[in-house]
Amino acid sequence: MSDLLEILLKRRSIRKYTGEAIPAEKLEEIINAGLLAESGRRICPWELIVVKDKDMLKKLSECREGAAKMLAGADAAIVVIADEEKTDVWIEDSSIVMANMHLMADHLGVGSCWIQGRLRNTPDGELTEEYLRDLLGYPKNLRLEAILSLGMYDVHPEPHSLSELKIEKIHYEKY
Numbered sequence: 001m002s003d004l005l006e007i008l009l010k011r012r013s014i015r016k017y018t019g020e021a022i023p024a025e026k027l028e029e030i031i032n033a034g035l036l037a038e039s040g041r042r043i044c045p046w047e048l049i050v051v052k053d054k055d056m057l058k059k060l061s062e063c064r065e066g067a068a069k070m071l072a073g074a075d076a077a078i079v080v081i082a083d084e085e086k087t088d089v090w091i092e093d094s095s096i097v098m099a100n101m102h103l104m105a106d107h108l109g110v111g112s113c114w115i116q117g118r119l120r121n122t123p124d125g126e127l128t129e130e131y132l133r134d135l136l137g138y139p140k141n142l143r144l145e146a147i148l149s150l151g152m153y154d155v156h157p158e159p160h161s162l163s164e165l166k167i168e169k170i171h172y173e174k175y
C-alpha cells in the first residue's frame with residue numbers, strides 16, 4: 001500500500017483534546033499544508049484566521065448548536081474565510097485548504113475536526129458567519145467556509161480500513 005493511502009486511512013476527526021499546547025512548528029506545518037492547496041486559476045481567494053486565545057476559543061465554540069463545542073477545549077482554531085468576489089469557486093478552494101490542514105494535523109499527531117460554518121446558525125438563530133464576523137472582524141466580502149479545531153489528544157480513533165470503502169459508489173464508463 002502507498003504511504004499516502006496509509007495516511008488517508010489513519011486520518012480521523014478528533015474532538016477531545018488534552019489541553020497541552022500544539023508545538024509551534026507543527027502548527028506552522030499544518031498552516032503550510034493549507035496554503036499549498038490547489039486553487040482554480042491560482043486565485044487563492046482564502047484567508048486564514050489562527051485563534052489561540054482561550055477566551056476567544058470559548059466564544060467561537062458557541063458559533064453552532066453543539067457542533068462546535070470542542071473549540072472550548074481546543075488549543076487553536078483556524079477559521080477559513082474567502083473572498084467570493086475573486087472567484088466563483090471560493091467554496092471548492094477553501095474546502096481543499098481545510099482538507100489539507102486536517103490531513104496534515106493527523107499526520108503530525110495533532111487532533112483536528114472540521115466544523116461547518118457556511119450556511120449554519122448559532123443556537124440563537126444568527127448566521128454563524130455573522131456571529132464570527134463580529135468576533136473576528138473580517139469584512140463583508142469575505143465569506144465563512146469552516147473552522148478547523150486543533151488540539152493534542154490522548155486517544156486517536158481506529159484508522160479506517162479498505163474494507164469499509166463504499167465501492168458500490170464507483171461507476172465505470174456509465175452510471
Ligand SMILES: Cc1cc2nc3c(=O)[nH]c(=O)nc-3n(C[C@H](O)[C@H](O)[C@H](O)COP(=O)(O)O)c2cc1C
Nearest residue numbers: 011012013014015064067068113114115116117157
Ligand atoms: C463538510 C464537513 C462538515 C463537517 N462538519 C462538522 C461539524 O460541524 N462538527 C463536527 O463535529 N464534525 C464535523 N465534520 C466531521 C465529520 O463528522 C467526520 O468527518 C465524519 O463523521 C467522519 O469521521 P472521520 O473524519 O473520523 O472519518 C464535518 C466534516 C465535513 C467534511
